[in-house]
Amino acid sequence: MFSKILIANRGEIACRVAATARRMGIRTVAVYSDADAAAKHVAACDEAVRLGPAPARESYLRGELIIAAAKATGAQAIHPGYGFLSENEDFAQACADAGIVFIGPPPSAIRAMGSKSEAKALMEQAHVPLVPGYHGADQSTALLKAHADRIGYPVLIKASAGGGGKGMRIVARAEDFDAALASCQREAAASFGDDRVLVEKYLQRPRHIEIQVFADTHGNCVYLFERDCSVQRRHQKVIEEAPAPGMTAARRRAMGEAAVAAAKAVGYVGAGTVEFIAEADEHGTAGTFYFMEMNTRLQVEHPVTEMITGFDLVEWQLRVANGERLPALQNDLAIHGHAIEVRVYAENPDKGFLPAIGRLSHLALPAHVAFMRNADGVRAHDPAPVRIDSGVRQGDAISPHYDPMIAKLIVWGEDRAQALARLAAALADVHIVGVANNVDFLARLVDNPRFAQAQLDTGLIEHESARLFAAEAVVSNDVLALACARLVVDETAAETNDPWSLARGWRLNTTYTRDIVFKSERGVHDVDLEYTRDGYVFHHGALHAPLAIVAAQGTRLEVRFADRAFAADVVRDRDDLHVFANGRHRVVTLVDVIAHAGESELENGGLAAPMPGRVIAIHVARGARVTKGTPLLVMEAMKMEHTIIAPADGTVDDFLYGVGEQVAEGAALVAFTRSQ
Ligand code: ADP
Ligand code: ADP
Ligand code: MG
Numbered sequence: 099m100f101s102k103i104l105i106a107n108r109g110e111i112a113c114r115v116a117a118t119a120r121r122m123g124i125r126t127v128a129v130y131s132d133a134d135a136a137a138k139h140v141a142a143c144d145e146a147v148r149l150g151p152a153p154a155r156e157s158y159l160r161g162e163l164i165i166a167a168a169k170a171t172g173a174q175a176i177h178p179g180y181g182f183l184s185e186n187e188d189f190a191q192a193c194a195d196a197g198i199v200f201i202g203p204p205p206s207a208i209r210a211m212g213s214k215s216e217a218k219a220l221m222e223q224a225h226v227p228l229v230p231g232y233h234g235a236d237q238s239t240a241l242l243k244a245h246a247d248r249i250g251y252p253v254l255i256k257a258s259a260g261g262g263g264k265g266m267r268i269v270a271r272a273e274d275f276d277a278a279l280a281s282c283q284r285e286a287a288a289s290f291g292d293d294r295v296l297v298e299k300y301l302q303r304p305r306h307i308e309i310q311v312f313a314d315t316h317g318n319c320v321y322l323f324e325r326d327c328s329v330q331r332r333h334q335k336v337i338e339e340a341p342a343p344g345m346t347a348a349r350r351r352a353m354g355e356a357a358v359a360a361a362k363a364v365g366y367v368g369a370g371t372v373e374f375i376a377e378a379d380e381h382g383t384a385g386t387f388y389f390m391e392m393n394t395r396l397q398v399e400h401p402v403t404e405m406i407t408g409f410d411l412v413e414w415q416l417r418v419a420n421g422e423r424l425p426a427l428q429n430d431l432a433i434h435g436h437a438i439e440v441r442v443y444a445e446n447p448d449k450g451f452l453p454a455i456g457r458l459s460h461l462a463l464p465a466h467v468a469f470m471r472n473a474d475g476v477r478a479h480d481p482a483p484v485r486i487d488s489g490v491r492q493g494d495a496i497s498p499h500y501d502p503m504i505a506k507l508i509v510w511g512e513d514r515a516q517a518l519a520r521l522a523a524a525l526a527d528v529h530i531v532g533v534a535n536n537v538d539f540l541a542r543l544v545d546n547p548r549f550a551q552a553q554l555d556t557g558l559i560e561h562e563s564a565r566l567f568a569a570e571a572v573v574s575n576d577v578l579a580l581a582c583a584r585l586v587v588d589e590t591a592a593e594t595n596d597p598w599s600l601a602r603g604w605r606l607n608t609t610y611t612r613d614i615v616f617k618s619e620r621g622v623h624d625v626d627l628e629y630t631r632d633g634y635v636f637h638h639g640a641l642h643a644p645l646a647i648v649a650a651q652g653t654r655l656e657v658r659f660a661d662r663a664f665a666a667d668v669v670r671d672r673d674d675l676h677v678f679a680n681g682r683h684r685v686v687t688l689v690d691v692i693a694h695a696g697e698s699e700l701e702n703g704g705l706a707a708p709m710p711g712r713v714i715a716i717h718v719a720r721g722a723r724v725t726k727g728t729p730l731l732v733m734e735a736m737k738m739e740h741t742i743i744a745p746a747d748g749t750v751d752d753f754l755y756g757v758g759e760q761v762a763e764g765a766a767l768v769a770f771t772r773s774q
Pocket of ligand 1: 154180182261334335397398399500501
């Protein structure tokens, strides 16, 4: 076996490969860009080599620098991970030329599967079923159009060189064909430097089912069953599971054998995935299936296959690259239980899944429970197997340079129902502050009845959008009480030396009521927190309930509130209080001190500006009767917005400045009369 390998990647996959290498006693070399000098994957390896500046073109895609790093460190093989250079035949060839083992298929197999059109032509010869379509060399518009007419609309035009859903155009009617073709060709030329296209029948609400294959250099090739990756957004996977629900043994064998035929047709070696598109029949079982493409590398979602087979696929890759035989043959392989993976992304599900960037100011993940076949072939999965593959740590940044995946969460169960229940529980323990993310969206997806009942197709997210993107529910008193609890716990911890601190008011044997104002997407929440001998009384609207803090440890708070005891994690990030309770993440913002400063001005009949700034919005009319907490106007000062709120129920007699006007420090802003 190799004594040292270089991992030509970053993030979770680099960490994941390093973990297996370490277990096998193989030393590892990381490579990194300037953005990643302190990244987790660098720490996960035994040594590391700098490649260059942050952009991938100047670092992770510099094959010659990576090969030089392997030579300089004495690495005998290079694992490319996924993405970057993993499907680059020139890089695979350059490794071979430099006498370094490329842990992947031979360059000829990468080439054969690199073009979707050529791959389809090869598959046709190997009798692998194809989506009805045209993938020939003649690219004249008239001919492509004639094929589209023959196939029947809707059709899908794809870039032959494509990937990541780029260039794909759905054409619903013959008269739209020419324009869609031109636009696909433009995008393909711009993205891949190759404007060739293929035309396929566009299947309505199909399932994406793929087969994991593995081949060695001794002529063995097996399939490690299927993964269902139908839950997608923008033609990209969000949830993957194995086995595929509704799969019959006969269908599994037919697809597995078709995938093995595909691999053999290109002389495949190593780990690969053959992607199929399947028409779901009326029972939800996978019906007719067609070859879509082959990915000649380890796939992002390989962990679900590891969980149901009990094998470590990276170990297999290393053994095959070392010239060994496959660790198991087809008859040795069986499916145990059910596994599901969700991809936690830095993105905004509510804004079209737009990627997000930022610093992970707080990152808590469920405990990782190791799950692999050990030397005796015994599977250890007690307690519930939960696997986290992540390439980031708290404090790390999600940058615009690379993929915005934060982590993969993978769970295993005896059956799908148990796996789903464990997934929901584990997802509730994923707490992220600082970067917009899809955790709450995933929780809603996992809860969704259609998903729970395995009515899978690639349109699921779109079809269920009314439920998945439901407007935020009201902010509950539990959430507000937990936010108050975090405030007072932090204050008590911070002010141990100040005997007059308000947080300790009860010790002076007096009661004190504190006005705490939060805002959220649902408006303003005005809480009165009464400090008493025995703890606190929480007043909000009609609710008046005792609040006791039973325990506080790190982010965890245990409270007794309104005759119930419960626990939650509450993280304060500046004025934002992030409440993680019942598997949901809610944020309420403490209304800033300026609003409170205004309060003290009340007695003088106005609200004053505590720093120089400008009025940028007025929210109510002159003469308006308002309730306590109502936003009255917004000031901009020091590049921040500050909302001035009504300090009590009352009447706004006058605004002393108009929108756009500059205000000096201390100037009265509002004439206000408190209700009697
Ligand atoms: P999969 O079907 O496994 O999701 P994709 O073809 O969508 O495969 O891409 C594989 C993975 O590689 C994706 O998760 C993608 O984020 C990652 N990837 C692709 N290109 C890059 C890149 N240039 N930099 C970082 N990651 C990349
Ligand atoms: P990529 O290289 O971007 O991964 P694929 O050919 O694998 O491209 O297709 C990506 C996704 O697009 C599939 O998972 C599926 O959801 C959808 N798709 C592809 N081909 C078809 C088709 N013929 N009909 C309907 N949907 C399709
Ligand atoms: Mg694909």
